[in-house]
Every structure is written in C-alpha cells, then in structure tokens.
Amino acid sequence: MADNQDNNQPMQPRPSRKPSNNGFQGWLVVGLIIALLSIFFLSKQRSLVPIKQQKFEEMLSNKEVKAVTIINDRTVEVTVKSEFLKKYLKSIPEPSVLNGAGKEDVPQFEFPVISAEVFKNDFDRLQANTPKEDKVYLESDSRAGPMDYFANYGLLALLALSFYFLVFRMGGAGGPGGQIFNIGRSKATLFDGDGKVKTTFNDVAGLDEAKEEIQEIVEFLKNPKKFTDLGGKIPKGALLIGPPGTGKTLLARAVAGEASVPFFSLSGSDFVEMFVGVGAARVRDLFKQAKEKAPCIIFIDEIDAVGRSRGRGSMPGANDERENTLNSLLVEMDGFGTDSGIIILAATNRPDVLDSALLRPGRFDRQISVDKPDIIGREAIFKVHLKPLKLSADIDPKELSAQTPGFAGAEIANVCNEAALIAARRGKTAVDMKDFQEAMDRVIGGLEKKNKLISPEEKKIVAYHEAGHAVAGWFLEHAEPLVKVTIVPRGIAALGYAQYLPKEQYLYRTEQLMDEMCVTLGGRAAEDIIFGKISTGALSDLERITKLAYSIVTVYGMNEKLGNISYHDSKGSEYNFNKPYSEQTAKEIDDEVRKLIAGAYKRTVDLLTEKREQLESIAQQLLQKEVLFQNDMVRMLGKRPFESDTTYAQFMHGIQHGTNVKVEDKTDEETKIEPAEEKV
Numbered sequence: 001m002a003d004n005q006d007n008n009q010p011m012q013p014r015p016s017r018k019p020s021n022n023g024f025q026g027w028l029v030v031g032l033i034i035a036l037l038s039i040f041f042l043s044k045q046r047s048l049v050p051i052k053q054q055k056f057e058e059m060l061s062n063k064e065v066k067a068v069t070i071i072n073d074r075t076v077e078v079t080v081k082s083e084f085l086k087k088y089l090k091s092i093p094e095p096s097v098l099n100g101a102g103k104e105d106v107p108q109f110e111f112p113v114i115s116a117e118v119f120k121n122d123f124d125r126l127q128a129n130t131p132k133e134d135k136v137y138l139e140s141d142s143r144a145g146p147m148d149y150f151a152n153y154g155l156l157a158l159l160a161l162s163f164y165f166l167v168f169r170m171g172g173a174g175g176p177g178g179q180i181f182n183i184g185r186s187k188a189t190l191f192d193g194d195g196k197v198k199t200t201f202n203d204v205a206g207l208d209e210a211k212e213e214i215q216e217i218v219e220f221l222k223n224p225k226k227f228t229d230l231g232g233k234i235p236k237g238a239l240l241i242g243p244p245g246t247g248k249t250l251l252a253r254a255v256a257g258e259a260s261v262p263f264f265s266l267s268g269s270d271f272v273e274m275f276v277g278v279g280a281a282r283v284r285d286l287f288k289q290a291k292e293k294a295p296c297i298i299f300i301d302e303i304d305a306v307g308r309s310r311g312r313g314s315m316p317g318a319n320d321e322r323e324n325t326l327n328s329l330l331v332e333m334d335g336f337g338t339d340s341g342i343i344i345l346a347a348t349n350r351p352d353v354l355d356s357a358l359l360r361p362g363r364f365d366r367q368i369s370v371d372k373p374d375i376i377g378r379e380a381i382f383k384v385h386l387k388p389l390k391l392s393a394d395i396d397p398k399e400l401s402a403q404t405p406g407f408a409g410a411e412i413a414n415v416c417n418e419a420a421l422i423a424a425r426r427g428k429t430a431v432d433m434k435d436f437q438e439a440m441d442r443v444i445g446g447l448e449k450k451n452k453l454i455s456p457e458e459k460k461i462v463a464y465h466e467a468g469h470a471v472a473g474w475f476l477e478h479a480e481p482l483v484k485v486t487i488v489p490r491g492i493a494a495l496g497y498a499q500y501l502p503k504e505q506y507l508y509r510t511e512q513l514m515d516e517m518c519v520t521l522g523g524r525a526a527e528d529i530i531f532g533k534i535s536t537g538a539l540s541d542l543e544r545i546t547k548l549a550y551s552i553v554t555v556y557g558m559n560e561k562l563g564n565i566s567y568h569d570s571k572g573s574e575y576n577f578n579k580p581y582s583e584q585t586a587k588e589i590d591d592e593v594r595k596l597i598a599g600a601y602k603r604t605v606d607l608l609t610e611k612r613e614q615l616e617s618i619a620q621q622l623l624q625k626e627v628l629f630q631n632d633m634v635r636m637l638g639k640r641p642f643e644s645d646t647t648y649a650q651f652m653h654g655i656q657h658g659t660n661v662k663v664e665d666k667t668d669e670e671t672k673i674e675p676a677e678e679k680v
Contacts, residue, residue, distance in 0.1 A: 206377030468526025
C-alpha cells in the first residue's frame with residue numbers, strides 16, 4: 001500500500017470542476033417557448049364578427065351578400081356589399097380585435113355550421129328563385145388554424161423538450177448520477193483533505209473504546225510502515241453497531257476530519273434505485289473511484305438499507321434488486337480480485353437484519369459496539385456540550401450525568417440545548433441547575449401542557465395513581481430510588497409521571513424484576529383501594545407489566561413450571577412465523593403469566609393497604625404542589641428502610657477515597673416514565 005501513495009505527503013486540493021453550461025440550456029428552452037408562441041399568434045386568423053345563421057339568411061334574401069366561403073366544412077365566412085357594411089356594423093357591436101370588419105372584399109362576418117352538406121342544401125334552397133346574375137356562389141377553402149399549427153409543430157417541440165429533460169436533466173442537473181447515462185455513477189461525497197469537515201476526535205467523548213479502535217485505523221493509513229514491518233495487514237472494514245444517537249456517524253465524521261487520506265461518504269439508501277441493475281453499477285463505480293484514490297476510506301451510513309439478509313421476505317423466482325446490490329458489494333469488499341488500500345466503515349443500529357456473509361472476517365474484520373455511555377462517559381459528553389454555554393457556578397457535570405441514566409449522546413446534546421433556550425426565554429445571563437432540571441423533564445416526559453384542562457375528579461385520580469407508584473417504590477427493597485413524582489401534564493397523553501434514579505447494571509435477579517413489577521402496578525392498585533374503581537390511566541403500566549411477565553417466563557427462564565427454557569430468538573431468523581412450542585405449552589405460558597401478574601398485584605394491594613395513611617398524605621401533597629422531590633418524600637415518609645447507594649453515590653465515594661470505581665452500563669429502561677392517564 002505504501003508503494004501506491006506516499007502517505008507523508010500532504011493531500012493536494014482537487015481541481016475545481018468547471019461550471020456546467022446551464023446558461024445555454026436555459027436559452028434553448030426560452031427559444032423553443034418563443035417559437036411556439038410565435039407560431040400560435042402569427043398564424044391566428046382574423047377576428048370576424050360572429051352572427052347567427054338566421055341573420056345570414058336575412059342578408060342573403062335582401063341581396064346584401066357579396067361572397068360566401070365555407071372554411072374546413074365548419075365555419076362560413078360572409079362578405080357583405082360595401083353599401084350595406086355600415087348598416088350592420090352599427091347594429092352589431094364591434095369586437096375588440098376587428099381585422100377584417102369595415103374593409104371591402106374581405107369577409108366581415110362568420111358563423112359555425114354543423115355539416116357542410118346540410119348548409120349547401122339550405123344555401124341552394126334560399127337561392128332557388130334568385131336570377132342567375134344576382135346569385136351568390138358558395139366557395140370552399142381549407143385553412144390551417146392555430147391548433148393545426150400546434151398539432152404539427154407544437155407537439156414535436158414538446159417531444160423534443162421531453163427528450164431533453166429525460167436525457168440531460170433527469171435526476172438533477174450536473175454532478176455524477178445527474179444524467180440518465182450516468183445513473184449508475186456513485187453518489188458518494190468525497191472529502192479529500194481540503195478542510196470541509198471540522199469534527200475531530202476531540203469532539204467525540206464517552207466512546208473511549210470505539211474511538212481507540214477507529215484511531216488505530218486512521219493511524220494505519222497515516223503510517224502503514226509501523227504495522228507492516230511486523231507482518232500485519234490493514235483491516236478490510238469496521239462496522240459500528242449501536243442504538244440511535246450514540247455517536248456512530250459522529251465517529252465517522254471525526255475520521256473524515258482526522259484522516260489525511262480521501263474519505264468517501266454515502267448512505268445505504270444511495271444504492272437503491274427504481275431501475276434494475278443501478279445499485280450494483282453504483283457499487284462498482286464507487287470502488288472504481290476508491291481504487292484510483294487508494295489508500296482511502298469509504299463510509300456507508302445505515303448499511304442495513306442495502307445489507308439485509310438475502311432470501312428473507314422475497315418472492316420465489318423474483319429478481320430482487322437489493323440482493324443483486326448486496327452481491328456486488330460482497331464481491332467488491334473481498335472478491336477474487338481483492339485490492340488493498342481501501343477501508344470500509346459502516347454504521348447501523350440493526351445488526352440483526354444484516355446478512356451473515358457481510359459480517360464475516362475479511363469483509364468487516366471489526367465490529368465496534370457503540371453503546372449508551374455510562375456515568376463517566378456521560379460526564380465527558382456533558383463537558384463537550386457545556387463548553388459553548390454560559391453556565392452558573394452551581395453546574396456540576398458529574399451531577400448532571402448522574403441524573404440522566406440511559407441517555408445517549410444525542411439526548412444529552414438536546415438537554416444542553418433545551419436548558420440554554422429555557423434560560424434565554426426567561427432573560428437569564430447564565431444557565432443554572434433549574435434550567436437543566438426543566439430541560440430533562442422536557443426530554444423525558446415531553447412539553448408541559450399548561451393549557452390542558454383537567455377536571456378536579458381526574459386530577460384526583462392522577463394524584464392517587466402517581467402516589468401509588470411512589471409509595472410502592474419507597475417501601476420495596478429492590479425498587480429504584482425515586483427522584484421526582486409529578487402530576488403536571490406533559491407530552492401527548494401523559495398526565496403525570498414518576499422518575500427514578502436506577503443503579504447502572506447489566507444483570508437482574510428475579511426479586512428485582514418482581515419488585516419492579518409491583519412498583520409499576522402501584523398506580524392501578526392505589527386507584528382500586530381508594531376509589532373502588534379503576535381507570536384507563538394504567539394503559540402504559542399494563543403494557544410494560546405484560547411484556548416483563550412474558551419475558552420472565554419465555555425469555556429468561558425464571559419460571560419454575562416451565563423451567564430453564566428460553567423461546568427468544570436473538571437473531572430473528574430461526575422461528576420465522578412458527579411458534580417453537582405446542583398449543584399446550586402456549587396455554588401454560590399464558591396461565592403462568594396471569595399467575596405472576598396476579599401475585600404481584602395482590603402483593604402491591606396488600607402493601608398499599610398497609611401504608612394507606614402515607615398514600616393519602618402523598619396524594620394530598622401532590623394535589624397541592626403538583627411536584628414532589630426525594631427530599632419531600634423523606635420528610636413525609638421517613639428514610640427508606642432499604643436504602644442503598646446509587647451509582648452517583650458510589651462514583652463520588654470512590655473519587656473521595658482515591659479508588660477507581662468501575663461503573664457498569666444499564667441500557668434498558670433506566671429512566672421510568674409512568675403516564676398517569678391514557679385516553680382511549
């Protein structure tokens with residue numbers, strides 16, 4: 001690879017592309033339009049005075065007609081003798097355009113006829129008794145009108161224009177892929193070290209492991225001799241895998257900003273086209289351009305658009321264009337004629353749908369996981385996004401990171417931006433902690449609905465519902481610490497929610513899942529205890545409970561009756577549309593799920609019945625203040641009997657004692673949002 005290009009030489013700027021000759025094309029279109037208009041107006045017939053056929057018969061009977069001509073068997077033009085011309089022009093309004101009226105020896109009047117033969121018969125009948133020297137003879141003429149000219153020349157011009165736009169303008173003016181003959185050209189954007197991308201690795205925070213892997217690839221391209229001296233080979237590709245908003249595309253932009261080699265960037269959907277064979281042609285053209293620029297990097301964002309598993313969901317015997325595109329990509333990445341010097345970077349948040357041939361070593365040698373950041377990573381991300389903000393002295397990135405468990409990098413950026421907007425809206429000179437708290441509420445629960453009218457009865461139901469969640473979580477050992485409970489309407493359908501601050505962890509025991517289930521059922525249980533009736537406010541709670549219960553039974557193998565069996569297919573390709581169990585087993589699963597939920601509900605009802613006094617107290621405070629924090633809960637209920645350190649407390653404790661605390665990341669449902677009312 002080192003023989004292809006001296007990597008120590010600075011990249012030369014690409015020569016500027018000559019501007020396309022769009023001026024000539026525009027003048028051509030204008031000329032065609034002028035020609036059409038000229039044909040239409042210059043060929044337009046003289047405007048004659050329209051009359052009725054009865055009026056013509058009266059003129060003919062009075063011997064006032066000099067000549068009669070039938071045009072194209074549809075229109076009769078009448079020429080009146082000069083001595084009678086003023087008579088009729090006085091009684092008939094003069095038209096706005098009167099080319100022939102008022103002149104001798106030219107037709108002045110016209111009227112339409114349905115049939116030329118019928119008119120001739122009527123004309124002969126009217127002159128049957130007229131002397132020969134006084135007779136007027138009918139003449140016939142064929143004349144091309146404006147529509148005839150348009151039919152002959154206008155349609156031809158329109159066809160020429162259509163062909164012009166189809167051939168030369170299809171798909172957008174200029175650039176590769178703009179013309180129909182270049183439709184197989186790649187749409188990749190080339191960054192050739194000219195400073196277009198300003199993002200660097202310093203702008204990427206919270207992704208230390210992924211950044212280290214990517215930096216190694218960039219270092220290999222900059223200084224390949226360091227690795228090849230030991231016999232190493234450049235990796236063919238790296239696949240960035242992670243949830244949306246975790247920074248996959250940001251990493252690729254940093255590579256484009258840091259690399260001193262050409263960088264091709266495009267999306268997986270750029271290969272998709274309605275014409276057969278275009279996707280495969282664009283893949284071949286992309287690698288052809290890349291080989292000319294080698295060593296270089298190709299970045300394909302959202303590669304799942306073109307890299308889905310072949311054969312899944314296709315019709316038997318059908319020619320799947322997407323599969324042909326994928327086959328071409330596979331051959332180019334590691335086919336018979338393999339060329340070195342090209343590294344493929346790709347990003348996706350759906351690795352389960354990718355074809356297995358695409359994931360094998362030799363194509364994507366490295367699969368880099370870009371997960372949601374832990375508390376240390378979130379602190380680093382906050383520091384990046386807090387730099388451009390004017391902050392008050394009470395802002396602590398560590399505290400902010402502790403209050404945003406489960407947040408991805410994009411959500412943290414949104415929180416910082418929302419906090420700045422809230423502070424500016426209130427006329428503050430600096431962003432304080434209260435602004436960040438409201439920004440988190442907006443990101444978690446949605447926009448506050450200040451104008452939403454709620455009846456006192458519904459507000460009371462919401463208060464007891466949220467109080468049930470809060471009290472159940474306060475007195476259950478494995479429940480997560482409550483941060484805040486509110487009955488302020490937010491979002492589309494949420495009339496209230498409770499926010500928790502969970503420990504960041506990967507593994508959960510059965511008792512933890514059961515306590516979580518009881519906390520989620522606390523809202524409905526409180527309604528049942530206080531009012532003796534239930535409402536639709538527990539819709540989202542029940543959805544979560546049902547999903548969790550089925551996971552306990554069928555996914556995690558935590559049910560005694562069914563045993564250590566999991567019916568979960570992580571790849572999504574084994575079972576397809578068939579259930580991996582019999583109807584009898586399905587009935588047992590349903591029975592066990594109902595038994596599990598019924599037991600959790602009874603346990604929750606018993607707990608809230610025992611703590612009814614505390615439940616009433618919390619609900620009344622919610623009706624008065626609408627928002628209660630953890631300090632309010634401690635003041636009203638006392639300290640939790642099962643208090644355990646949060647991740648933030650452990651993190652701060654480790655810093656104070658000089659120890660390195662390893663924080664595990666919890667990626668699923670770290671921030672609980674309990675909508676208090678769902679409208680059916």
